[in-house]
Amino acid sequence: MLKRLRPASRFQRPDDPLVRIRRAARVKTKASFAEALRRLRASIDRDKLVADVKAGNAHGALEHLDLGSLRERVREAYAPVVDAFNRAAAIGAKAIGQALASRVRKDTTAPYDPPQDAFAFDLFDQGVLDEVQEWQDALITALSDDARQVVFQAIIDGVKAGEDPSAIAADILNVVGLNDQQAQALMNYQSALANLNAAALDPKLRDASFDDMVASAIDSGSPLSDAQISDLVDAYADRLIAYRADTIAQTETSRAVNAGLQASYAQAIDRGVIPAEAVKQYWLVAPGDREEDACDECADMSADGIPLDAQFECSDGDFHAPPEHPRCQCTLKIRTNVDMLGPQ
């Protein structure tokens, strides 16, 4: 069975079952993540924020972020991710059952009875529950830290630029829900629009339906109104949030399916259903990731497969499983050497 993994098969196949599960979960969860980030923006009371900025109360400004609701919404948005984990584990459990059955068929001299129900994955294993909880907590912490960071940065930049409190408050309202890099891109976009700089036509995620308006303002040198700039900035911010939510959905579901598959084999090994030596895992590079050297390396350096408890060598460290980077779509393949099953 192991011999069948040819070099070409280090690439993910279009019918990879983990890909199918991940895609469905990504669609379900990305809208909820986007909603969680949009609500975080919408929950801020502008007047109270202006008052705090006016009073020079930066920490007061941070208090306007409703991080408690963000936490609840992210937990809810996570449900399809947990479901994807469980479905991937079920695929692993089925493959383990098939490996056990093929061993029975093959060996006529030394009949071997696998456990009656072959192998069933235990979703309520404490280790599994803890792991999923850790992912959620890490995501909530990262989103909360980013929100605080971009608010704080908007205050620092606004004060440095000599902006009045209401302009600083407007900047804060614009960047909440974005990550650091996106917040910077948004502020650059706003300043390019205000200064009629051609860079205002550069951002990939801008709303291009305004391009004619912006281009003619740049050509004629007649400034855009504050209302026009505000609409353009809002549209760009909304697209940045949608993109960020999709990145989160893609990365979290990728982690879930690969970890789910691994968890089924880990449980089978722990329970003595299959020996650890019979199991090898392979990193399959996603078609969209072929240009990414990092994922190619992960697959190359472990081309002969590695034990379940080992880590894949990648250019920026060792990884238990994909994702290796945000939006990584690689998957794992786990193979069982049936000759090593049952009584030796």
Ligand SMILES: [Zn+2]
């Ligand atoms: Zn990848």
